Amino acid sequence: MSLEQEIRFVLNRQPTRVSVPVTISALEMIRDKLKLTGTKCGCEEGECGACTILLDGISVNSCLVFAVECDGRELTTIEGLQTKEGLSKLQQAFVEKGAVQCGFCIPGMIMQGTHLLDKNPDMTVEEIKRGIEGNLCRCTGYKKVIEAIASALHGPAEPKPKSFTAETQRTQRESKALRDLGASAVDSLPRKP
Numbered sequence: 608m609s610l611e612q613e614i615r616f617v618l619n620r621q622p623t624r625v626s627v628p629v630t631i632s633a634l635e636m637i638r639d640k641l642k643l644t645g646t647k648c649g650c651e652e653g654e655c656g657a658c659t660i661l662l663d664g665i666s667v668n669s670c671l672v673f674a675v676e677c678d679g680r681e682l683t684t685i686e687g688l689q690t691k692e693g694l695s696k697l698q699q700a701f702v703e704k705g706a707v708q709c710g711f712c713i714p715g716m717i718m719q720g721t722h723l724l725d726k727n728p729d730m731t732v733e734e735i736k737r738g739i740e741g742n743l744c745r746c747t748g749y750k751k752v753i754e755a756i757a758s759a760l761h762g763p764a765e766p767k768p769k770s771f772t773a774e775t776q777r778t779q780r781e782s783k784a785l786r787d788l789g790a791s792a793v794d795s796l797p798r799k800p
């Protein structure tokens with residue numbers, strides 16, 4: 608019988624308390640104990656990114672984190688991105704760009720994309736490509752995924768210059784990112800960093 612430990616953490620903005628075997632991963636806890644099956648289980652060895660969640664705001668492969676390591680931390684899964692106002696901006700962008708085929712990799716892609724957007728709202732397309740290198744899609748390629756992330760780029764909260772609104776800046780950044788994407792289709796699989 609495996610040793611169990613009670614842990615407490617914030618999960619998708621909700622205080623959570625659960626008793627878990629000390630040997631299970633955060634992924635097993637999330638899917639099997641907490642029944643949040645949006646986080647997918649692919650390789651269970653840190654190679655596919657399907658299990659990506661945010662731990663204290665940073666993207667991690669939850670298959671590589673012990674559940675007990677979540678004690679006292681803040682976890683966000685794909686279920687936690689939606690608010691009462693609706694889908695997150697990035698979730699909406701995936702819908703609008705048609706960036707989903709079978710959908711298996713998409714929760715991980717969106718969690719990684721959320722982390723990237725939080726970290727650098729002024730990313731270039733090259734930075735987006737590098738940022739999702741650890742998330743594998745076996746369906747169709749990455750062009751629409753990259754387009755979706757590029758279209759969700761947002762600017763920092765800074766005062767607006769008089770004749771140059773933040774909205775204009777944002778639109779120009781999106782246009783530039785999409786132009787960079789251009790005809791050069793993303794036809795090679797991202798490499799694992």
Ligand code: FES
Binds near residue numbers: 648650657668
């Ligand atoms: S299931 Fe975690 S990286 Fe593949």
Ligand code: FES
Binds near residue numbers: 708
């Ligand atoms: S949409 Fe099917 S694996 Fe990515």
